[in-house]
Amino acid sequence: MTTFDGLWAEIADVGRHRGTGGYRRYAWDDADLTLREWFTGAAGARGLDVERDRNGNLWAWWLPAGWSGDPEGAVVTGSHLDSVPDGGAFDGPLGVVSSFAAVDALRAEGFVPHRPIGVVCFGDEEGARFGVACVGSQLSTGALDPDRARALHGADGRTLAEVLGRAGVDPAGLGRDDGLGSRVGTFVELHVEQGRALDRLDRPVAVASSIWPHGRWRLRFTGEANHAGATLLADRHDPMLPCAATIGAARARATQHGAVATVGKLAVTPNGANAIASEVVAVLDARAPSEAVLGALTADLFADAAAHARAEGTEVEVVAESLSPVVAFPDGPRERLRAVLGDVPVLPTAAGHDAGVLATEVPTAMLFVRNPTGVSHSPAEHAERDDCLAGVEALTAVLRDGASS
Numbered sequence: 001m002t003t004f005d006g007l008w009a010e011i012a013d014v015g016r017h018r019g020t021g022g023y024r025r026y027a028w029d030d031a032d033l034t035l036r037e038w039f040t041g042a043a044g045a046r047g048l049d050v051e052r053d054r055n056g057n058l059w060a061w062w063l064p065a066g067w068s069g070d071p072e073g074a075v076v077t078g079s080h081l082d083s084v085p086d087g088g089a090f091d092g093p094l095g096v097v098s099s100f101a102a103v104d105a106l107r108a109e110g111f112v113p114h115r116p117i118g119v120v121c122f123g124d125e126e127g128a129r130f131g132v133a134c135v136g137s138q139l140s141t142g143a144l145d146p147d148r149a150r151a152l153h154g155a156d157g158r159t160l161a162e163v164l165g166r167a168g169v170d171p172a173g174l175g176r177d178d179g180l181g182s183r184v185g186t187f188v189e190l191h192v193e194q195g196r197a198l199d200r201l202d203r204p205v206a207v208a209s210s211i212w213p214h215g216r217w218r219l220r221f222t223g224e225a226n227h228a229g230a231t232l233l234a235d236r237h238d239p240m241l242p243c244a245a246t247i248g249a250a251r252a253r254a255t256q257h258g259a260v261a262t263v264g265k266l267a268v269t270p271n272g273a274n275a276i277a278s279e280v281v282a283v284l285d286a287r288a289p290s291e292a293v294l295g296a297l298t299a300d301l302f303a304d305a306a307a308h309a310r311a312e313g314t315e316v317e318v319v320a321e322s323l324s325p326v327v328a329f330p331d332g333p334r335e336r337l338r339a340v341l342g343d344v345p346v347l348p349t350a351a352g353h354d355a356g357v358l359a360t361e362v363p364t365a366m367l368f369v370r371n372p373t374g375v376s377h378s379p380a381e382h383a384e385r386d387d388c389l390a391g392v393e394a395l396t397a398v399l400r401d402g403a404s405s
């Protein structure tokens, strides 16, 4: 058994739902706190010093012999341990487990680092509990305002500030990590692929070129609540109809623009089986290869929504919730990875990652491990063991290269 298998087995049951087989590891809940303890223990077992930064992210350091003071110019790897509701085992944990396994591989070969090696676990990447993704990394780069972060609240009504306080993290301390840029020389995140490109290419590992721009919008359709039996069809102003037509249009416009668009969340008022709705709110998630394409897609779709709303005598209001620009990973680290790993494929991704957030502050790169079905954010998410081990081998080579001078 490799150290990868051992580490993987240690966390396999944490936060796993018996019924669905999916993971429910939400930021700062019991499962997440157990995983954070596991991270600290795994780091300690390897003689790595662990520190928690002001935003609750955990950093484990392997410092060169004789190093004094804070790490500087480190080659850092890692990912996150939280999940979406009923998420898969690999999204996040594969990167963290592979990082420790790569450290073990370097130790086993007697590698002597000349610059610090770091393993990081970013807090609250998925945003499943508080609705904002990449909270830990966004706070550290200054992309997320600490006041806004403190006020975020989950379905249980508790604020992030309250939850952090209970976990022993001082919410007053949240904010930009001014030392990030000097501490981290390069950040490389290994992640399970969330797509089937590697399967099609029949290759186990790829490096990332870019992260597609990504936006989220609330479309609020308003009409008139009325009796589902007694109201003549001609008299209805049913917001469900333009909403449904707009969901269909989202698929058509995404196809037309070579993008993706999804409505995965609806809120219906009053949400009664025998009542015509008065209001339907649909949350649109759209991602495209470029910001121009994303802009064209949404402009077309919102025009469709307005036309559908008018046809039913209803109204629609569109509110932009978030917009993440395209992240083009810099050429330097990627070319270095390709030089070390040989001719690995280069792929874009339509999923957001901490590496994309950090890219504004430090040179970042990503490694993807093949996902044979492409399914992610689901219990069916999978990577073959051999491919995971190929990922560890690639990450080991990257760390060896990054820390050898």
Ligand SMILES: [Zn+2]
Pocket: 080, 091, 092, 125, 191, 353
């Ligand atoms: Zn992830």
